[in-house]
Amino acid sequence: MTEQLALGFGPRDEFNAAGFVASPCNADARAALDNWQAWPGHALALVGPAGSGKTHLARIWQNRTGAALIDARRIGETLDALGSGTPVVVENADRGVDEDGLFHLINRAGQDVLPGLLLTARLAPASWPVDTPDLRSRLAAMPVAELTEPDDALLRQVLQKLFRDRQSPVTPGLIDYLLPRMERSIDSARRLVATLDLVALGRRTPVTRAVVRQVLKDLSETGESDSLDG
Secondary structure (H helix, E strand, O other): OHHHHHHHOOOOOOOOHHHOOOOHHHHHHHHHHHOHHHOHHHEEEEEOOOOOOHHHHHHHHHHHHOOEEEOHHHHHHHHHHOOOOOOEEEOOOOOOOOHHHHHHHHHHHHOOOOOOEEEEEOOOHHHOOOOOHHHHHHHHHOOEEEOOOOOHHHHHHHHHHHHHHOOOOEOOOHHHHHHHHOOOOHHHHHHHHHHHHHHHHHHOOOEOHHHHHHHHHHHHHHOOOOOOOO
């Protein structure tokens, strides 16, 4: 079982529009990203808890707009290489950021040098731990699109799609059984389904309650968890 669990926690699926499940939980954020050319100051913070889909939506927007993805801690190193007219994505901007570089990025967006600046974070910009007063004021004024924690309806759709995409058969009532027992994030659902599928293949059975119980027990004992923010 240990080997199968390790195999199940491999690379994430590619983040694309076809793989994103739309729901009321993410409707406002999707609308804000679709209307990105109207962002005040050409900047937006996409905010939500871990695993709520921030990275997936940011990558969809990046692919749609041709945006550059910049490391939050190394913004200053890449500013000179940015071409005029190139949108920018900075992920996890509330978890350690190059403050001077971010200040200049926001200014460039406000001066129409950057057509769009998308920042992702768990916390609203006004509460980010930054020391630069001018940056704090700009962050406090930045518009925010919020993603909420996935509800049962969204997680059900995600699980159904993940099992369907893998052509992984499940026994009746399996998703109802799984929902109250799993970690409540889209990233965790993605990785859990991958593990369940591999274990079921190894047993040559559908994904059953017994498979779910064993996988969740083993994950709990080994301390495996999703360290990616999403």
